[in-house]
Amino acid sequence: MSIQICGVGKKFGNFVALDNIELDIPTGELVALLGPSGCGKTTLLRIIAGMETADSGHVKFAGEEATHLHARERQVGFVFQHYALFRHMSVFENVAFGLRVKPRSERPPEAEIRRRVMDLLKLVQLDWLAERFPSQLSGGQRQRIALARALAVEPKVLLLDEPFGALDTKVRKELRRWLRRLHDEMHISSVFVTHDQEEALEVADRVVVMNQGRVEQIGTPDEVYSNPASPFVYQFLGNVNVFHSRLHGHWADVGRDVAGDGAAKTPADGEAMAFVRPHDIDIERGPVVGGLEATVQDVHAIGPLVRVELAHDSELIEVELTRERATVLELNKGQRVWLKPRQVKVFSVAEAALEEHGSGI
Amino acid sequence: MANAEPRWLRYTLTAIALAFLFLFLALPLLAVFAEAFAGGGSAFFAALADPEALSAIGLTLFIAIFVLPFNVAIGICAAWAIAKFDFRGKSLLITLIDLPFAVSPVVVGLVFLLIFGAQGLFGQWLSAHDIKIVFALPGMVLVTLFITFPFVARELIPLMQAQGKDEEEAAISLGATGWQMFLRVTLPNIKWGLLYGVILANARAMGEFGAVSVVSGHIRGQTNTLPLHVEILYNEYNAVGAFASASVLALLALVTLVAKTLVEWQMRRETEMLDTALLPEKVNQESGIPS
Numbered sequence: 022m023s024i025q026i027c028g029v030g031k032k033f034g035n036f037v038a039l040d041n042i043e044l045d046i047p048t049g050e051l052v053a054l055l056g057p058s059g060c061g062k063t064t065l066l067r068i069i070a071g072m073e074t075a076d077s078g079h080v081k082f083a084g085e086e087a088t089h090l091h092a093r094e095r096q097v098g099f100v101f102q103h104y105a106l107f108r109h110m111s112v113f114e115n116v117a118f119g120l121r122v123k124p125r126s127e128r129p130p131e132a133e134i135r136r137r138v139m140d141l142l143k144l145v146q147l148d149w150l151a152e153r154f155p156s157q158l159s160g161g162q163r164q165r166i167a168l169a170r171a172l173a174v175e176p177k178v179l180l181l182d183e184p185f186g187a188l189d190t191k192v193r194k195e196l197r198r199w200l201r202r203l204h205d206e207m208h209i210s211s212v213f214v215t216h217d218q219e220e221a222l223e224v225a226d227r228v229v230v231m232n233q234g235r236v237e238q239i240g241t242p243d244e245v246y247s248n249p250a251s252p253f254v255y256q257f258l259g260n261v262n263v264f265h266s267r268l269h270g271h272w273a274d275v276g277r278d279v280a281g282d283g284a285a286k287t288p289a290d291g292e293a294m295a296f297v298r299p300h301d302i303d304i305e306r307g308p309v310v311g312g313l314e315a316t317v318q319d320v321h322a323i324g325p326l327v328r329v330e331l332a333h334d335s336e337l338i339e340v341e342l343t344r345e346r347a348t349v350l351e352l353n354k355g356q357r358v359w360l361k362p363r364q365v366k367v368f369s370v371a372e373a374a375l376e377e378h379g380s381g382i
Numbered sequence: 383m384a385n386a387e388p389r390w391l392r393y394t395l396t397a398i399a400l401a402f403l404f405l406f407l408a409l410p411l412l413a414v415f416a417e418a419f420a421g422g423g424s425a426f427f428a429a430l431a432d433p434e435a436l437s438a439i440g441l442t443l444f445i446a447i448f449v450l451p452f453n454v455a456i457g458i459c460a461a462w463a464i465a466k467f468d469f470r471g472k473s474l475l476i477t478l479i480d481l482p483f484a485v486s487p488v489v490v491g492l493v494f495l496l497i498f499g500a501q502g503l504f505g506q507w508l509s510a511h512d513i514k515i516v517f518a519l520p521g522m523v524l525v526t527l528f529i530t531f532p533f534v535a536r537e538l539i540p541l542m543q544a545q546g547k548d549e550e551e552a553a554i555s556l557g558a559t560g561w562q563m564f565l566r567v568t569l570p571n572i573k574w575g576l577l578y579g580v581i582l583a584n585a586r587a588m589g590e591f592g593a594v595s596v597v598s599g600h601i602r603g604q605t606n607t608l609p610l611h612v613e614i615l616y617n618e619y620n621a622v623g624a625f626a627s628a629s630v631l632a633l634l635a636l637v638t639l640v641a642k643t644l645v646e647w648q649m650r651r652e653t654e655m656l657d658t659a660l661l662p663e664k665v666n667q668e669s670g671i672p673s
Contacts, residue, residue: 070555071555072551072554072555092551092554092555093554093555093557093558093559095555097555098555099551099552099555101548101551101552103548105548105549105551105552106549106552107549107552107553107566107567107570108549108571109570109571118553118556118558118566119556119557122553122556122557122558122559122562122566123557167552170552170556171555171556173556174556174557
């Protein structure tokens with residue numbers, strides 16, 4: 022089922038949690054709401070679920086008005102960050118809950134409930150835990166039970182609020198891949214909230230980057246990472262080096278050359294900022310045209326990458342090289358090198374200033 | 383570090399605590415039973431079989447049984463409102479709930495006299511419609527309700543605040559009605575706290591003296607509860623009768639104590655379960671994860 026969010030706004034006192042949000046989620050898509058804490062992503066999810074009411078705007082399910090539909094009637098499955106399993110019920114009863122509270126006329130017979138619950142427990146591969154209580158499970162197991170419970174009522178939309186936020190890294194990685202496969206099997210629309218960019222980029226079909234109650238960018242993981250629409254998105258998704266063109270006039274020029282279409286809207290010289298990812302900079306041992314001269318400060322080998330810290334004047338620049346390239350370059354501390362960017366994104370200072378002001382959380 | 387203090391200090395402190403407990407708690411209790419049985423077992427049972435004593439016991443039980451359901455209902459409503467909603471005047475409401483603890487029971491009785499008494503606010507209207515509140519059962523029920531109101535609410539508010547509203551929201555999103563959510567999710571989660579509050583409220587309802595004394599009018603066989611009955615007998619120098627009745631109250635206190643301990647023990651067990659439920663995840667047997 023598709024979800025449309027039209028002009029949704031929400032205030033808590035004087036705090037603007039959501040500011041005129043427009044979002045379309047087509048059927049069958051797995052969408053990530055990504056942003057720093059306090060950006061409004063959870064509020065938006067709760068408005069979709071009907072647990073919070075919007076001050077303005079509309080929520081539509083499959084094109085039909087759902088703004089004033091009670092949470093009970095929305096047929097959404099909701100998965101909480103802290104699982105919210107019913108602690109006094111066994112795993113089996115937790116999953117059966119949604120079926121047992123149905124009106125008598127719609128409630129399946131006991132044998133049918135039993136069969137469906139066991140099917141779901143098999144789906145999350147925890148049927149051997151049916152008689153346990155939530156307190157006897159690990160976090161990863163609890164979250165899978167919470168998912169099975171949400172799926173029991175056959176929701177048309179699955180909403181997940183930081184579903185893996187309380188789990189450790191290893192379990193988190195396994196679970197999110199598993200969620201992706203599950204989503205593909207179930208043919209439902211899913212929306213999940215996360216502040217973990219890696220999680221969003223890995224799992225989602227589309228990523229909605231949010232900041233300060235506004236949508237910064239909507240796009241595929243590749244689009245938002247390689248072609249960020251704003252300085253905020255650039256900085257939130259991965260590391261970035263920022264250059265002020267007044268200081269590095271020739272580099273901003275390079276940036277404009279590389280950025281291509283971005284150059285058209287770049288204002289006059291001295292008002293632009295260039296954003297370059299650490300892995301989009303190459304290091305040369307000898308002088309290159311338009312290259313930036315810098316001194317090697319430190320070289321760290323981190324897994325498959327080598328991170329080089331360089332100084333240009335008093336500014337620190339971070340560059341990531343492959344191990345092979347680093348071996349060829351043979352970099353030493355204090356060595357003078359020349360830097361050349363492969364890909365640069367230029368934003369006007371006005372845009373960047375707005376962002377810097379805005380992201381002061 | 384608990385054992386860093388010298389041994390003599392630990393023993394002295396323990397001895398003082400035990401001596402205090404014996405002197406102020408155990409000794410009076412023993413004295414009550416000793417006095418009650420001073421005239422022998424038959425005198426004890428004769429004193430309790432007295433029609434006035436029986437009527438006092440019956441009235442005390444009736445008031446408690448009548449008041450407790452209201453306590454439970456109002457206590458849950460107040461705790462629910464405070465724990466699960468945000469609204470203006472919430473802290474005022476929390477303060478008001480404590481009011482019965484802060485006000486002397488005699489004052490409570492007098493206030494009810496002022497409102498419902500013959501010269502009171504509603505006095506004329508009440509007498510015109512032939513409704514008796516003060517110096518009758520309704521007044522005694524009302525003051526008891528007022529005095530015992532905080533127990534259930536006070537017990538439930540921190541419990542419900544700690545539990546949050548995630549489980550309730552989960553129930554609603556799974557299609558439960560408000561009533562189903564309450565019966566299947568909320569009530570099982572608060573049942574021990576609720577029982578604890580009810581036990582305390584019951585002990586207070588049966589033992590209340592001051593407020594009930596003011597509004598009861600002391601009509602023998604009609605508006606005398608057990609504590610009032612004890613006072614009357616004592617003032618009449620009927621020591622055996624007074625202490626026999628008092629021993630019933632003391633017995634009630636002991637039963638309350640045992641019940642309270644059992645419930646506390648259950649609650650601690652459940653809180654431990656809750657606490658482990660909130661522990662951060664450690665990597666342990668994630669064998670079930672498909673890969």
